[in-house]
Amino acid sequence: MNKEQSVARMTDVMAKFVAYTGKVLPDDVYAKLEELRNNEKSDLAITIYDTMFENQKLAKELSRPCCQDTGVLQFFVKCGVNFPLIGELEALLKEAVIEATIKAPLRHNSVETFDEYNTGKNVGKGTPTVFWEIVPDCDTCEIDTYMAGGGCTLPGKAMVLMPGAGYEGVTKFVLDIMTTYGLNACPPLLVGVGVATSVETAALLSKKALMRPLGQHNPNERAAAMEKLLKDGINSIGLGPQGMSGEFSVMGVHIENTARHPSTIGVAVNVGCWSHRKGHIIFDKDMKYTITSHKEVTL
Amino acid sequence: MAKKILTTPIKAEDLEDIKIGDIIYLNGHIVTCRDVAHRRLIEGGRELPVNIDGGAIFHAGPIVRPIAGEEDKFEMVSVGPTTSMRMEQFEKEFIKETGVRLIVGKGGMGAGTMEGCKEYKAIHCVFPAGCAVVAAVTVEEIESADWRDLGMPETLWNCRVKEFGPLIVSIDTHGGNLFEENKIKFNEKKDAAIEEICKHVSFIK
Numbered sequence: 001m002n003k004e005q006s007v008a009r010m011t012d013v014m015a016k017f018v019a020y021t022g023k024v025l026p027d028d029v030y031a032k033l034e035e036l037r038n039n040e041k042s043d044l045a046i047t048i049y050d051t052m053f054e055n056q057k058l059a060k061e062l063s064r065p066c067c068q069d070t071g072v073l074q075f076f077v078k079c080g081v082n083f084p085l086i087g088e089l090e091a092l093l094k095e096a097v098i099e100a101t102i103k104a105p106l107r108h109n110s111v112e113t114f115d116e117y118n119t120g121k122n123v124g125k126g127t128p129t130v131f132w133e134i135v136p137d138c139d140t141c142e143i144d145t146y147m148a149g150g151g152c153t154l155p156g157k158a159m160v161l162m163p164g165a166g167y168e169g170v171t172k173f174v175l176d177i178m179t180t181y182g183l184n185a186c187p188p189l190l191v192g193v194g195v196a197t198s199v200e201t202a203a204l205l206s207k208k209a210l211m212r213p214l215g216q217h218n219p220n221e222r223a224a225a226m227e228k229l230l231k232d233g234i235n236s237i238g239l240g241p242q243g244m245s246g247e248f249s250v251m252g253v254h255i256e257n258t259a260r261h262p263s264t265i266g267v268a269v270n271v272g273c274w275s276h277r278k279g280h281i282i283f284d285k286d287m288k289y290t291i292t293s294h295k296e297v298t299l
Numbered sequence: 300m301a302k303k304i305l306t307t308p309i310k311a312e313d314l315e316d317i318k319i320g321d322i323i324y325l326n327g328h329i330v331t332c333r334d335v336a337h338r339r340l341i342e343g344g345r346e347l348p349v350n351i352d353g354g355a356i357f358h359a360g361p362i363v364r365p366i367a368g369e370e371d372k373f374e375m376v377s378v379g380p381t382t383s384m385r386m387e388q389f390e391k392e393f394i395k396e397t398g399v400r401l402i403v404g405k406g407g408m409g410a411g412t413m414e415g416c417k418e419y420k421a422i423h424c425v426f427p428a429g430c431a432v433v434a435a436v437t438v439e440e441i442e443s444a445d446w447r448d449l450g451m452p453e454t455l456w457n458c459r460v461k462e463f464g465p466l467i468v469s470i471d472t473h474g475g476n477l478f479e480e481n482k483i484k485f486n487e488k489k490d491a492a493i494e495e496i497c498k499h500v501s502f503i504k
Contacts, residue, residue: 044467047322048427051465055430059377068362068377068431105376107362108451118450151382151405151428167500175493179485183478184382184406186428222502229499233492237485242427243406244467245481275429 001287006085009287011092014143015099016299017291018073021145021279022065022104025056026293028214029190029276032251036188036241045246052241052274067275070106071147073097073128076211080138084285089141090130097128109150131204139285144211147277152189155181158199158206158268167226170195170267171233174253177269178234183243186273188251190214191234194268195223195257202268209254210272211280213293218255227253241274251276304462308353309400311420317468319475323424324464325355325401328442331456332356333381335449337389340396348445349457351399357426358383358404359434360452363441375438375458379431380405383412383423391415407469407478416470424466437463 001009025033037049059066075093079086100106101122110124111117155177161169174193182189194205217224230253240246251274260266272278280293291297305313307327317323330349339345361378383404386393390408393399394415402412402421405428416422426434443457469477 044320044322047465048467051427051430051433055427055433058432058436062432062436064432064435065362065377066432067429068360068379068435069381070362105362105364107360107377111450118452120450154382163503166503168497171496171500172493175489175496179482179489183482183485184384186405226496226500229496233496236492237488239485242425242467243481244425244469244477245484273429 003084006287007088007092010085010283011096011099013287013289013299014093014096015103017279017281018096018100018145019104019106020294020297020299021277022070022106022147023059023063024294024297025066025275026278027295028293029251030056032214033188033274036248036251039248040240040246042246044244045240048241048244065104065106067149067277068107069149069151070104070109071149071277072109073122074146074148074207075128075130076144076146076208077130078133078135078142080135080140082139082285083141083283084139085141093128093130094123097123141283143281145279145281146211149273152185152271152273155185156203156268156270158194158203158266160198161265161267163263163265165265170265171230173267174230174269175233178237178239178249182271183239185271186275187239187241187243187249188274189249190251190272190276191230191253192270192272193230193253193255194266195255195260196266197258197260197264198266199268201258202266203270205256205258206268206270209256210270210276211278212254214252218257220257223255223257227255302462305401307355309355310353311400314400314420314422314472317422317471318473319468319471319477321468322465323468324462324466326461327355327459329355329357329401329403329458329460329463331359331361331378331454331458333358333360333453334385335453336446336455337386337393339446341389341392347397347455349443349455351397353398353400355401355403356399358386358402361435361456363451363456373441373444373456375435375441375456377431378434378438380426380428382406383408387411394419394421403466407476413470413474413476416472417474420472422468422472423470425469426464426466434463437461
């Protein structure tokens, strides 16, 4: 394959994969929803879950986006310095989104700010957003895809606490969001928490936390313990599916952290809705791909 | 129990026996109507291009596609509710101005909408969000599309629906507000949860 063919191939695969992730939930999310549904008790909660599963079945059968808000596309890229298309990647991802928007179809979710018009293509200045990590001595490219819908983007919040507020302050910050904005963000939620120095470092971590497969924990023992404490605590509020009350509120809580300035604790929360449309795909240098998020996928 | 089905045009008395927490369905017409449409009517003083007196609106921005071979006809691909609270600042006035009886969206709405629903006899319901294909397949036809300059999500898509639902009543005509009632319970439990977690996270010593 020459370069032009490689670009065409990767664009095509990414367009198909993006479209697919708008229709079928990843395996870990689907399994977690089933588990939660089976442990709900009220008729209202079970009716809502059953509608959700009916929806996923119909979406797959009819090949339609399972939620109408197919979000703004975000890509978290871990790209080897020797990956052949490192220079072409951003442009081809944009092209892939345009293709997916027509073929899936996806909703037109890019409004140019200040000029305030919808581009009608689902891409615009800075959208889709590509977050880069460059990996030395490596020729593969790993991409987490995410459809950031409006409802679950709305609760996003970051602030810088004084160290005196401590992890108790972090706890209050997270929990307060759950009963205000979280309620309307389509629970059961996946809650991403970033703990770092400043708003932007914490915020980026809180979104990356949403890409972590369900069931994996923060490698730091205390952070992992806090994930469980927050999960149990938020569940005890009993938001239930759609925030209409039930036994559970969340699919999980993921914390990502870095070191911090001694004078600050940057904290941020991002949530994913129950329809958590993420995908994970790895390309090798010959554009052969492996999808880890959806086992049964055929593109 | 038989399915409770409302049919447009809805009369005030049709809503009398409906209480928060009830599950109902809709036959007839529902128009997608969200942020900018509310703003145009209330702030801009522009008349809504479709009559919704006794009708229903859906806080939703759908995905539609043109029907091949037909002139100016569209198919509903995927349509689900968006956060209703964004329309809160306009909704009481909106109910008064339009005579709308059924508002469908996601999450709760506030005091203004509650007052509007009580005074002018309307209800707010939640359609399970993220269930956009379940909703789309109940749309028999998109009969008209107005204010298309707003783009696909904000256009007023006038849909004829059959057994559109489940719709969970969150605000009734008697001053009931399911989300506000739940919020009180949730906040009490939240305070208890914070207290419990804080016993275990004193990592700065």
